[in-house]
Amino acid sequence: MKCPFCGYLDSKVVDSRPAEDGTSIRRRRECLECHKRFTTFEVMESLPVVVIKKDGSRQTFDRTKLLNGMIRACEKRPVPFGTLEKIADEIEQVLQNEMDREVPSAKIGELVMDRLKDVDEVAYVRFASVYRQFKDISTFMAELNKLLQEK
Structure with a gap:
């Protein structure tokens, strides 16, 4: 030094x-x-994680983008911001701990949905509706029924 x-x-x-x-x-x-x-x-040096989008394009993982998506899903819901930050930290840690430097966006979406389901079911459905691109009300109802069956 x-x-x-x-x-x-x-x-x-x-x-x-x-x-x-x-x-x-x-x-x-x-x-x-x-x-x-x-x-x-x-x-500790952290290596950048590259996200592979649905269209095949690649971009560097952005924690802020992840957090903003969860904030939108939790709008007007009783979910503390600290909880969302903790979820973002957990997901970022999972991605850093994996050996793969390239991660499909689908995997990140699933990690978010797994955690939101335990925090707030309405936020989970909101996130899932955007993430899974629900085409009509029947797709939306199928997701709701799946959620109800898990209870």
Whole structure:
């Protein structure tokens, strides 16, 4: 690690502990040349996940886009924003933990629906109606009946 004071390329770690956010490690270092101390943060590198859309196009996974879709489905429903953020975090973690760097959008949609079903059934049906592109009322009723049978 390069010293920010003298530019020397070698230092030693004096203290190491988790940072307040829990996602990084705070390291206190001392330059082996000028003996001044400085702090560095070590974070885990995450590889980008590419989403394969229904039309075959590809785009980088966007957590904000995922969250916005769930917010629209939960409009005027008693679902706390924190719950939606937690779902988005869980889904992002599932995608990061998989070895595949390319994920079909269908898989992400299913992950969202699985979680929304447990949180709010109306939000689940709203999301499913857009995601599965219900063509008519019979398709909508089939999904509702499936939901009722699971209860």
